[in-house]
Amino acid sequence: MMQESGTETKSNGSAIQNGASGGNHLLECSLREVRSNGETPSVEIGAADLAHLQQQQALQVARQLLLQQQQQQQVSGLKSPKRNDKQPALQVPVSVAMMTPQVITPQQMQQILQQQVLTPQQLQVLLQQQQALMLQQQQLQEFYKKQQEQLQLQLLQQQHAGKQPKEQQQVATQQLAFQQQLLQMQQLQQQHLLSLQRQGLLTIQPGQPTLPLQPLAQGMIPTELQQLWKEVTSSHTAEEAASNNHSSLDLSTTCVSSSAPSKTSLIINPHASTNGQLSVHTPKRESLSHEEHSHSHPLYGHGVCKWPGCEAVCEDFQSFLKHLNSEHALDDRSTAQCRVQMQVVQQLELQLAKDKERLQAMMTHLHVKSTEPKATPQPLNLVSSVTLSKTASEASPQSLPHTPTTPTAPITPVTQGPSVITTTSMHNVGPIRRRYSDKYNVPISSADIAQNQEFYKNAEVRPPFTYASLIRQAILESPEKQLTLNEIYNWFTRMFAYFRRNAATWKGAIRTNLSLHKCFIRVEDEFGSFWTVDDEEFKRGRHIQRGRPRKYCPDENFGELVAHNPSLIKNIQTSHTYCTPLNAALQASMAENSIPLYTTASMGNPTLGNLANAMREELNGAMEHTNSNGSDSSPGRSPMQAMHPVHVKEEPLDPDENEGPLSLVTTANHSPDFDHDRDYEDEPVNEDIE
DNA sequence: TGTCCTCTAAACACGC
DNA sequence: CGCGTGTTTAGAGGAC
CATH class of the missing domain: 1.10.10.10 (Winged helix-like DNA-binding domain superfamily/Winged helix DNA-binding domain)
Structure with a gap:
């Protein structure tokens, strides 16, 4: 009852704590790194280094912001992690993800997976789509890096040329616009992801890729961005102080350190405030904002803003747009949230890739012909293809x-x-x-x-x-x-x-x-005990009755069958299909008689072999499904182990259990203890006769 | 509502 | 004594 939810809550809390602490640690590392890099600012830094640095810095910003948010939330008591756990599932994954920017721990993944209204298939679809998105984003980022390199070269050249400060400002503005474009795309990607995640069953249809993804992706293909870039960069001619401004120009470095945000926000935010959706600088922006005019905005549903962690109530779509533009404009926080979400997606993709690889290896190892299409991973749908083991x-x-x-x-x-x-x-x-x-x-x-x-x-x-x-x-x-x-x-x-x-x-x-459960049968040998299952009994699903003492009657032999056999087979349950306990018992008998453990059909000892065969015949078809591999009766354990006496878990004898094919055995096994057991008999007779 | 099943926790026993 | 294993019971929640 509550215990279970309690443990879950606990684990949630720990996951969050782990994430937070991990974030702190990463933050420190990142800070160190940034600091060390930042202390040696230089135009000699390569583009790749810059990109890396930018990523680091952006992540750090995200963490910092999120930590601040967390602190604020905790102080205000509005949203403690604990409470998050109990909130509707829609918000939790995002919240969790937001608190763990860098690395998604298994616990957090668990949270995400558990609390999403997604089936594995939907998750697959989601991941596929996100993969496509990320691919495009990577292309875009590569392109962006290249452009930055070019820009840097330009800047260096222009530095020598000594251009006017006004032009510098213009360049900065233009570049900023492009960066904001990039960010906008990331935001939209995040929105898309969120909409997928939140709408879950309703919107994710594997065969129906009618999602905002397509127009978005198509609207921002690298070539068009290149054109955009040309538009942006064609006007500017000069730039100075490139090394100084570079970080502030760069989206991902808008907050290099904790003291930076105020400064950088001065640079960035004017755009955000005057043009929260950045639809002025570029015609392409129109296509993006066009999507937002649709009332099926992925960030808007049920009168609530679906921005991660927002949930602001917006009465209508217009007010939502207003809210979106004002509250979720391009600023540090939104940027951080986007990047965090990117990390989440990347982590999921990584996980998926690894798991797919493992699955492939497993199936290869098991010589299973996988009909699973490689390109369209649906490893969860193996019904038709897996005869797995x-x-x-x-x-x-x-x-x-x-x-x-x-x-x-x-x-x-x-x-x-x-x-x-x-x-x-x-x-x-x-x-x-x-x-x-x-x-x-x-x-x-x-x-x-x-x-x-x-x-x-x-x-x-x-x-x-x-x-x-x-x-x-x-x-x-x-x-x-x-x-x-x-x-x-x-x-x-x-x-x-x-x-x-x-x-x-x-x-x-x-x-x-x-x-x-009556279906589980304990078998004991000198080296310990092991458990077998009685499948028929399992299907009956009966429990050993409460209040009914399970009598331990050790060292009772049970009739002729085991007269020569000191092994203790207390009670072999009547069943039509329990070859396993039977085999265990036979193994025990054979072990006791020092009979090599071959298959029951090839047992050396004629008596026991015949007995086994008779039993097999008696059990008839019930055994057939298991006799395809006669190894069922092969020594389950090491030969040495198998050579030792076996003790089958004793079970209170139900009256109906005497009526099965093995009633001979079980009745032979009858001991005073069983009679005592029968005092408890209260089960309908013959209920098991099939 | 009652019954059954399932889960969880706990207590206890036993053997190593 | 601690630990692993096994048994039993109580109580709660869900499904029917």
Whole structure:
């Protein structure tokens, strides 16, 4: 209940704190760097160095501004990070992102991912589009750098020529206009990103790229900007004091240090105030502002300004425009926000690229033919292409096709499309329970997890599966269909980034689930214990009844079958498909008889081999789906381990469990303890007969 | 509203 | 004693 949300809140807080402190650290580094660079201002600095320096400086400005904002918010009590956590999801990611300008920690990524109303597919689309944007932006920046180089050369030449100060001013103005153009584009890109993020389901349609992106991108292609630049630069002829003014001219260096903003804002802001949207200097600006005249402005929705962290109420579109021009004009803060957002996007892109690479490597390693189109990454939609692991088809064949039985089941049917993570599962981080299936314990197929394997591996998003489902999956994915508790832990941490923290919580939950669910069978040998799963029982989804003491009756043998066998198979649950516990029991028996652990079909010991075969026949088709690899009964553990006695988790014997094919075994196993158990019997008889 | 399921936390036991 | 493991219970919330 509250505990879960509590942990989330805690983690949010820590993420923010980490981010903030990281930002501080980076700020210090950046300051040092800037300082060292700034103390040796020189026209000899290369364009690349300048660009780098500009980036550093801009980042530093962003951090500084954001830190200031944070401080202000905290002082005013309007928006503490804590409160941010509880605010509607729309604002949180941006806020978080704004507070962590440089590096997005996994926690922050988690926040973003969790609180966005985005499915992984939408995230993919978003990232794709942002990638395209960033590509263009990179081109633009390269172009800009080149122009700056040219400008620098020009300035140097003109310096020698000794031009008039008035012309210098004009050059500065013109260049500033261009820089503002660049910034404007960045802002619009950010707006686009935000609109994508915020509108989530409503606007992001994979096959429908009708987003502001296109006109925006097309409106600002480098060639046109080059033309723009020509227009801007054609008039100016002179410049002096280039080295002095360069930083102030440059957008990204408008605030070199904490003392700079006032000075630089004097330079920049006049434009912003007189022409907040900068539509005068360039005809191209018209095309940009044209978009803003559309009432479907990405920064405006539901009467609220959607600028990151703003949420100002604007009664109509005109007032919104007014607000936009006044409050979000080209100034240091907006610039910083843009750059921060750029960092966010870049980080996401990096992450995506890495994950794609990993996925490719994994699939290659698994010899899976990926039908996933390389150019259009939709790694989350592997339904049709992934037969990912052999466990997908072997471990839980009955789970495909599965049919989620509740609308809240996060797993969507295959027919509905690739989305596996629904808005709810993505959004509700708190007390909302994520169930694979509420009414029936429909097993997860490996494909279910595989669809979003990469996603869950890297995003700290809580998987929409119950612990029981995940434990079962972990066990079934193991080669021997059995895992120790620690191996189960490892599987969880390996497969889900979410389970890489709060270990005490989820580990306890795993143990509880293992104990509580009848489907999990504990098998013990001399070296410890491991867990297997009874799939049929899993589908029944029954718990061991509360208040019903689980009797420990160690060292009871159970009839002829194990008369020669000191191993302790307390209770093999009746099931049609639980080859695994059966195999475990057989392994135990074989181990006790020093029988080499071959497949059950090729066992050397005639008695046990026949028994096993008889059991297989008895179990009939239920075993078929697992006998494709006879290795199921191969030694699950090391031969040495397998040679030792095995102890199967004892289970209170349900009356109905005596009616299965293995009733002989279980009744043979009958001990006084079981009779005692029957005192608790209150379950309907025959309910399990299928 | 009641029941069931799930999750979380906690207490306790046991063995190493 | 600490730790890992396993069991059990209580309580809360969600779904039906």
